[in-house]
Amino acid sequence: MAIGILLALLGGTFVCLQNIFNANVKKKVSVWATTALVLLLGFAASLAAGLAFEGTALFKFQAEPWFWFSGIIGVGVVACVTQGVQNLGPSAAISLVMVSQIFFGLMWDTLGWFGLEQVPFTWQSLAALVLIGSGALLFQLGPKPEPMSADSSERVQANRA
Amino acid sequence: MKGILFALAGGFFLTFQSVANAAISNGIGTWQAATMTQFTGFVLALAIVLALKDRSYRNLPQVPPLYASGGMLAAIVLFSNMTAVHRMGVTLTIGLFLIAQLITAVVIDTKGWLDMPKKNIGRSQILGVALMIAGVIVLKW
Numbered sequence: 001m002a003i004g005i006l007l008a009l010l011g012g013t014f015v016c017l018q019n020i021f022n023a024n025v026k027k028k029v030s031v032w033a034t035t036a037l038v039l040l041l042g043f044a045a046s047l048a049a050g051l052a053f054e055g056t057a058l059f060k061f062q063a064e065p066w067f068w069f070s071g072i073i074g075v076g077v078v079a080c081v082t083q084g085v086q087n088l089g090p091s092a093a094i095s096l097v098m099v100s101q102i103f104f105g106l107m108w109d110t111l112g113w114f115g116l117e118q119v120p121f122t123w124q125s126l127a128a129l130v131l132i133g134s135g136a137l138l139f140q141l142g143p144k145p146e147p148m149s150a151d152s153s154e155r156v157q158a159n160r161a
Numbered sequence: 162m163k164g165i166l167f168a169l170a171g172g173f174f175l176t177f178q179s180v181a182n183a184a185i186s187n188g189i190g191t192w193q194a195a196t197m198t199q200f201t202g203f204v205l206a207l208a209i210v211l212a213l214k215d216r217s218y219r220n221l222p223q224v225p226p227l228y229a230s231g232g233m234l235a236a237i238v239l240f241s242n243m244t245a246v247h248r249m250g251v252t253l254t255i256g257l258f259l260i261a262q263l264i265t266a267v268v269i270d271t272k273g274w275l276d277m278p279k280k281n282i283g284r285s286q287i288l289g290v291a292l293m294i295a296g297v298i299v300l301k302w
Contacts (some may be wrong), residue, residue, distance in 0.1 A: 003258060004248030011241030012261025014234045020275050021231025021260075028224050030217040032209045037221070039203035041232030042239070046199050048197070049236045050192030063188035063197065071187060071201030072177045080171035087164025096165060098259055100172025105251040108176060114184040119250045124299060131296030132256050135289045139263055142285020 007145045039071075095140035098134040166179040176251065182239060183246040228276075256297045263290055 018038075021028025025034045048056040084093035106129050117126075165174035190280060210218070227233075245254040267286060293300030 001249060001296040004245045004254070008245040008249070008254050008257035011245065012258035013242070013265045014238045015258060016262040016265035016269070017275075018231050018234045018238065020269060020277060021228045021234070022294035024276055025221075025224050025231065025272075028217075028220040030210075030213075030215050032206060032213060033215055033218040033221075036203060036210050037198050037218070037229065038235070041230060041268055042164030042235030042286075043196060043199035043203050045233035046192060046195035046239065047197040047238035048171070049240070050196050054190070054192060058190075058192060058196070061187055061193045063185075065291055067188065067194075068199060068201055069274065070181050070198045071203070073181055073206045074198065074202035075205050076174040077171055077178060080167045080174055084171055085165050086261075088168060093164065093168045093171075097175065100169040100260070101175050101255050103180075104173050104176040105255040108180050108254045109250045114180055115187060116183060116246070118251065119252070120231045124302065125252060128256070128296040128300035129252070131299060132206055132231035132259065132272035132293045133296075135292030135294075135296060136259060136263075137288030138292060139286050142289060146282045147285050156231060157295035158220050161162040 031078065035075070039074065072139075091140040095137045098136035102129055102132050104138075112136050164194075177253065179246055179254065180251060182244050186243045187247075191240060191243050193234060194243060198239070199235060234282055253297065253300055255302060256293065260290060260293050260297065263293070 022034055022038060025037065060141075081093065081097060084097065087093070088096070106121070106125055108114075108116065109119035109125075109138070110121040182194055182198055185198065188194075189197075223251040229258055242254065242258070245257070263286075267282050267290070269277055269285075271282050
Protein backbone atom coordinates (compact mmCIF):
# COMPACT_ATOMS: atom_id res chain seq x y z
CA MET A 1 0.00 0.00 0.00
CA ALA A 2 2.73 2.47 1.01
CA ILE A 3 4.64 1.74 -2.20
CA GLY A 4 1.47 2.24 -4.25
CA ILE A 5 0.82 5.60 -2.57
CA LEU A 6 4.41 6.77 -3.16
CA LEU A 7 4.37 5.63 -6.78
CA ALA A 8 1.05 7.38 -7.45
CA LEU A 9 2.36 10.64 -5.95
CA LEU A 10 5.58 10.34 -7.97
CA GLY A 11 3.59 9.56 -11.12
CA GLY A 12 1.29 12.55 -10.62
CA THR A 13 4.29 14.86 -10.18
CA PHE A 14 5.70 13.65 -13.47
CA VAL A 15 2.34 14.02 -15.24
CA CYS A 16 2.38 17.68 -14.25
CA LEU A 17 5.97 18.13 -15.45
CA GLN A 18 5.17 16.41 -18.70
CA ASN A 19 2.09 18.59 -19.25
CA ILE A 20 4.23 21.69 -18.76
CA PHE A 21 6.98 20.43 -21.07
CA ASN A 22 4.37 19.56 -23.70
CA ALA A 23 2.72 22.97 -23.33
CA ASN A 24 6.09 24.56 -24.13
CA VAL A 25 6.44 22.33 -27.22
CA LYS A 26 2.91 23.28 -28.37
CA LYS A 27 3.92 26.95 -28.48
CA LYS A 28 5.83 26.09 -31.68
CA VAL A 29 4.42 22.77 -32.91
CA SER A 30 0.82 21.58 -33.53
CA VAL A 31 -1.05 19.38 -31.04
CA TRP A 32 -0.78 16.24 -33.19
CA ALA A 33 2.88 16.68 -34.06
CA THR A 34 3.56 17.23 -30.33
CA THR A 35 1.56 14.09 -29.49
CA ALA A 36 3.49 12.03 -32.04
CA LEU A 37 6.80 13.28 -30.64
CA VAL A 38 5.78 12.65 -27.02
CA LEU A 39 4.65 9.09 -27.82
CA LEU A 40 7.78 8.35 -29.87
CA LEU A 41 10.00 9.40 -26.97
CA GLY A 42 7.76 7.57 -24.49
CA PHE A 43 8.18 4.47 -26.64
CA ALA A 44 11.98 4.91 -26.79
CA ALA A 45 12.26 5.43 -23.03
CA SER A 46 10.01 2.46 -22.19
CA LEU A 47 11.93 0.26 -24.62
CA ALA A 48 15.25 1.32 -23.07
CA ALA A 49 13.96 0.75 -19.52
CA GLY A 50 12.47 -2.61 -20.53
CA LEU A 51 15.73 -3.76 -22.10
CA ALA A 52 17.71 -2.54 -19.08
CA PHE A 53 15.51 -4.42 -16.59
CA GLU A 54 14.59 -7.52 -18.57
CA GLY A 55 17.03 -7.83 -21.48
CA THR A 56 15.70 -9.54 -24.59
CA ALA A 57 13.02 -11.27 -22.49
CA LEU A 58 11.19 -7.99 -23.11
CA PHE A 59 10.18 -9.34 -26.53
CA LYS A 60 8.89 -12.69 -25.31
CA PHE A 61 5.19 -12.10 -24.79
CA GLN A 62 1.84 -13.33 -26.02
CA ALA A 63 -0.31 -10.33 -26.72
CA GLU A 64 -4.06 -10.57 -27.11
CA PRO A 65 -5.13 -8.92 -30.37
CA TRP A 66 -6.78 -5.92 -28.65
CA PHE A 67 -3.50 -4.95 -26.96
CA TRP A 68 -2.29 -3.68 -30.34
CA PHE A 69 -5.15 -1.18 -30.49
CA SER A 70 -4.50 0.32 -27.06
CA GLY A 71 -2.83 3.35 -28.66
CA ILE A 72 -6.25 4.48 -29.90
CA ILE A 73 -7.16 5.35 -26.30
CA GLY A 74 -4.29 7.84 -26.02
CA VAL A 75 -5.34 9.49 -29.25
CA GLY A 76 -8.89 9.73 -27.85
CA VAL A 77 -7.49 11.48 -24.76
CA VAL A 78 -5.65 14.10 -26.82
CA ALA A 79 -8.55 14.71 -29.22
CA CYS A 80 -11.18 15.13 -26.50
CA VAL A 81 -9.11 17.16 -24.05
CA THR A 82 -7.91 19.50 -26.82
CA GLN A 83 -11.49 20.07 -28.05
CA GLY A 84 -12.70 20.60 -24.48
CA VAL A 85 -10.00 23.18 -23.79
CA GLN A 86 -10.79 25.00 -27.03
CA ASN A 87 -14.50 25.18 -26.26
CA LEU A 88 -14.41 25.85 -22.50
CA GLY A 89 -10.97 27.31 -21.76
CA PRO A 90 -8.27 25.42 -19.80
CA SER A 91 -9.56 25.83 -16.23
CA ALA A 92 -13.12 24.67 -16.81
CA ALA A 93 -12.10 21.90 -19.19
CA ILE A 94 -9.37 20.46 -16.94
CA SER A 95 -11.62 20.52 -13.87
CA LEU A 96 -14.29 18.56 -15.75
CA VAL A 97 -11.67 16.13 -17.06
CA MET A 98 -10.55 15.49 -13.47
CA VAL A 99 -14.09 15.03 -12.14
CA SER A 100 -14.83 12.64 -14.97
CA GLN A 101 -11.59 10.72 -14.35
CA ILE A 102 -12.36 10.09 -10.69
CA PHE A 103 -16.02 9.24 -11.46
CA PHE A 104 -15.07 6.62 -14.05
CA GLY A 105 -12.32 5.36 -11.73
CA LEU A 106 -14.89 4.55 -9.05
CA MET A 107 -17.18 3.03 -11.68
CA TRP A 108 -14.36 0.80 -12.91
CA ASP A 109 -13.30 -0.30 -9.43
CA THR A 110 -16.94 -1.15 -8.69
CA LEU A 111 -17.50 -3.12 -11.90
CA GLY A 112 -14.04 -4.74 -11.95
CA TRP A 113 -13.95 -4.91 -15.78
CA PHE A 114 -10.85 -6.03 -17.71
CA GLY A 115 -9.77 -8.48 -15.03
CA LEU A 116 -9.07 -5.78 -12.46
CA GLU A 117 -9.75 -6.74 -8.89
CA GLN A 118 -13.25 -5.62 -8.00
CA VAL A 119 -13.41 -3.06 -5.19
CA PRO A 120 -16.91 -3.18 -3.69
CA PHE A 121 -18.87 0.08 -3.87
CA THR A 122 -19.49 1.81 -0.55
CA TRP A 123 -21.21 5.08 0.35
CA GLN A 124 -17.89 6.07 1.81
CA SER A 125 -16.25 5.83 -1.60
CA LEU A 126 -19.06 7.93 -3.08
CA ALA A 127 -18.41 10.58 -0.40
CA ALA A 128 -14.71 10.45 -1.30
CA LEU A 129 -15.60 10.92 -4.97
CA VAL A 130 -17.67 14.00 -4.15
CA LEU A 131 -14.84 15.46 -2.03
CA ILE A 132 -12.14 14.82 -4.64
CA GLY A 133 -14.34 16.08 -7.48
CA SER A 134 -15.42 19.25 -5.71
CA GLY A 135 -11.80 19.89 -4.64
CA ALA A 136 -10.70 19.72 -8.29
CA LEU A 137 -13.54 22.05 -9.36
CA LEU A 138 -12.73 24.54 -6.61
CA PHE A 139 -9.03 24.45 -7.47
CA GLN A 140 -9.59 25.18 -11.14
CA LEU A 141 -12.62 27.45 -11.02
CA GLY A 142 -12.24 29.25 -7.69
CA PRO A 143 -11.02 32.88 -7.72
CA LYS A 144 -7.29 33.29 -8.26
CA PRO A 145 -5.41 36.23 -6.76
CA GLU A 146 -3.71 38.99 -8.79
CA PRO A 147 -1.42 39.58 -10.56
CA MET A 148 -2.65 37.73 -13.59
CA SER A 149 -0.74 37.03 -16.75
CA ALA A 150 -2.03 38.44 -20.05
CA ASP A 151 -3.04 34.94 -20.99
CA SER A 152 -5.27 34.31 -17.96
CA SER A 153 -6.89 37.75 -18.01
CA GLU A 154 -7.93 37.02 -21.59
CA ARG A 155 -9.49 33.86 -20.32
CA VAL A 156 -11.46 35.72 -17.67
CA GLN A 157 -12.80 38.12 -20.28
CA ALA A 158 -13.80 35.21 -22.48
CA ASN A 159 -15.66 33.72 -19.52
CA ARG A 160 -17.50 36.96 -18.85
CA ALA A 161 -18.54 37.41 -22.46
CA MET B 162 -22.41 21.84 -24.18
CA LYS B 163 -20.17 20.24 -26.79
CA GLY B 164 -17.10 21.31 -24.81
CA ILE B 165 -18.51 19.73 -21.64
CA LEU B 166 -19.05 16.41 -23.41
CA PHE B 167 -15.54 16.48 -24.87
CA ALA B 168 -14.01 17.21 -21.45
CA LEU B 169 -16.02 14.40 -19.80
CA ALA B 170 -15.05 12.01 -22.61
CA GLY B 171 -11.42 13.06 -22.15
CA GLY B 172 -11.61 12.05 -18.48
CA PHE B 173 -13.24 8.77 -19.46
CA PHE B 174 -10.42 8.01 -21.92
CA LEU B 175 -7.76 8.88 -19.30
CA THR B 176 -9.26 6.43 -16.81
CA PHE B 177 -9.83 3.85 -19.55
CA GLN B 178 -6.14 4.23 -20.43
CA SER B 179 -5.03 3.51 -16.83
CA VAL B 180 -7.31 0.47 -16.69
CA ALA B 181 -6.30 -0.86 -20.11
CA ASN B 182 -2.60 -0.38 -19.35
CA ALA B 183 -2.97 -2.22 -16.04
CA ALA B 184 -4.84 -5.04 -17.80
CA ILE B 185 -2.22 -5.29 -20.56
CA SER B 186 0.61 -5.31 -18.02
CA ASN B 187 -1.20 -8.17 -16.23
CA GLY B 188 -1.11 -10.08 -19.49
CA ILE B 189 2.41 -9.41 -20.79
CA GLY B 190 4.38 -7.45 -18.16
CA THR B 191 4.72 -3.78 -17.23
CA TRP B 192 7.56 -2.71 -19.56
CA GLN B 193 6.09 -4.69 -22.41
CA ALA B 194 2.77 -2.88 -21.87
CA ALA B 195 4.42 0.56 -21.67
CA THR B 196 6.47 -0.05 -24.82
CA MET B 197 3.52 -1.41 -26.77
CA THR B 198 0.97 1.25 -25.87
CA GLN B 199 3.41 4.09 -26.59
CA PHE B 200 4.38 2.49 -29.90
CA THR B 201 0.84 1.93 -31.15
CA GLY B 202 -0.16 5.42 -30.00
CA PHE B 203 2.81 6.89 -31.86
CA VAL B 204 1.91 5.07 -35.09
CA LEU B 205 -1.63 6.43 -34.92
CA ALA B 206 -0.54 9.99 -34.05
CA LEU B 207 1.98 9.90 -36.90
CA ALA B 208 -0.78 8.76 -39.28
CA ILE B 209 -2.89 11.74 -38.14
CA VAL B 210 0.03 14.15 -38.71
CA LEU B 211 0.51 12.74 -42.21
CA ALA B 212 -3.22 12.79 -43.00
CA LEU B 213 -3.47 16.44 -41.93
CA LYS B 214 -0.37 17.27 -44.00
CA ASP B 215 0.85 18.91 -40.79
CA ARG B 216 4.31 20.42 -41.31
CA SER B 217 4.61 22.18 -37.95
CA TYR B 218 7.26 19.66 -36.80
CA ARG B 219 9.67 21.81 -38.80
CA ASN B 220 9.56 24.30 -35.91
CA LEU B 221 10.88 21.67 -33.54
CA PRO B 222 14.47 23.00 -33.57
CA GLN B 223 13.09 26.19 -31.99
CA VAL B 224 11.90 24.21 -28.94
CA PRO B 225 14.42 23.93 -26.06
CA PRO B 226 15.70 20.31 -25.97
CA LEU B 227 14.60 19.84 -22.34
CA TYR B 228 10.95 20.51 -23.25
CA ALA B 229 11.14 18.52 -26.47
CA SER B 230 12.34 15.47 -24.52
CA GLY B 231 9.39 15.53 -22.08
CA GLY B 232 7.89 12.42 -23.67
CA MET B 233 10.54 10.29 -22.00
CA LEU B 234 8.91 10.99 -18.63
CA ALA B 235 6.10 8.69 -19.80
CA ALA B 236 8.22 5.66 -18.84
CA ILE B 237 8.11 6.74 -15.18
CA VAL B 238 4.46 7.81 -15.35
CA LEU B 239 3.30 4.54 -16.93
CA PHE B 240 5.31 2.33 -14.58
CA SER B 241 3.99 4.16 -11.49
CA ASN B 242 0.44 4.18 -12.82
CA MET B 243 0.26 0.49 -13.67
CA THR B 244 1.92 -0.58 -10.42
CA ALA B 245 -0.32 1.69 -8.32
CA VAL B 246 -3.51 0.48 -10.04
CA HIS B 247 -2.52 -3.14 -9.35
CA ARG B 248 -1.82 -2.41 -5.70
CA MET B 249 -4.63 -0.04 -4.75
CA GLY B 250 -7.32 0.05 -7.44
CA VAL B 251 -8.24 2.80 -9.88
CA THR B 252 -10.03 5.35 -7.69
CA LEU B 253 -7.28 5.78 -5.11
CA THR B 254 -4.57 5.83 -7.80
CA ILE B 255 -6.32 8.58 -9.75
CA GLY B 256 -7.07 10.57 -6.58
CA LEU B 257 -3.40 10.57 -5.57
CA PHE B 258 -2.22 11.28 -9.10
CA LEU B 259 -4.50 14.34 -9.27
CA ILE B 260 -3.34 15.65 -5.87
CA ALA B 261 0.36 15.32 -6.77
CA GLN B 262 -0.34 16.92 -10.15
CA LEU B 263 -2.06 19.95 -8.65
CA ILE B 264 0.48 20.46 -5.85
CA THR B 265 3.32 20.33 -8.39
CA ALA B 266 1.45 22.81 -10.59
CA VAL B 267 1.04 25.15 -7.60
CA VAL B 268 4.75 25.00 -6.77
CA ILE B 269 5.80 25.64 -10.37
CA ASP B 270 3.24 28.43 -10.88
CA THR B 271 4.17 30.32 -7.72
CA LYS B 272 7.88 30.10 -8.60
CA GLY B 273 7.33 30.77 -12.30
CA TRP B 274 9.61 27.86 -13.17
CA LEU B 275 9.85 26.18 -16.58
CA ASP B 276 8.75 29.26 -18.55
CA MET B 277 5.34 29.28 -16.86
CA PRO B 278 3.86 32.70 -16.11
CA LYS B 279 4.32 33.40 -12.39
CA LYS B 280 1.02 33.21 -10.52
CA ASN B 281 0.07 33.57 -6.89
CA ILE B 282 -1.90 30.90 -5.16
CA GLY B 283 -5.32 31.67 -3.69
CA ARG B 284 -7.32 30.30 -0.79
CA SER B 285 -9.63 28.42 -3.13
CA GLN B 286 -6.69 26.51 -4.60
CA ILE B 287 -5.40 25.51 -1.16
CA LEU B 288 -8.91 24.58 -0.03
CA GLY B 289 -9.39 22.61 -3.26
CA VAL B 290 -6.29 20.46 -2.62
CA ALA B 291 -7.31 20.06 1.04
CA LEU B 292 -10.75 18.75 -0.04
CA MET B 293 -9.10 16.28 -2.39
CA ILE B 294 -6.74 15.03 0.34
CA ALA B 295 -9.74 14.68 2.68
CA GLY B 296 -11.44 12.67 -0.09
CA VAL B 297 -8.51 10.26 -0.36
CA ILE B 298 -8.48 9.83 3.44
CA VAL B 299 -12.23 9.11 3.47
CA LEU B 300 -11.71 6.63 0.63
CA LYS B 301 -9.17 4.64 2.63
CA TRP B 302 -10.45 5.11 6.20
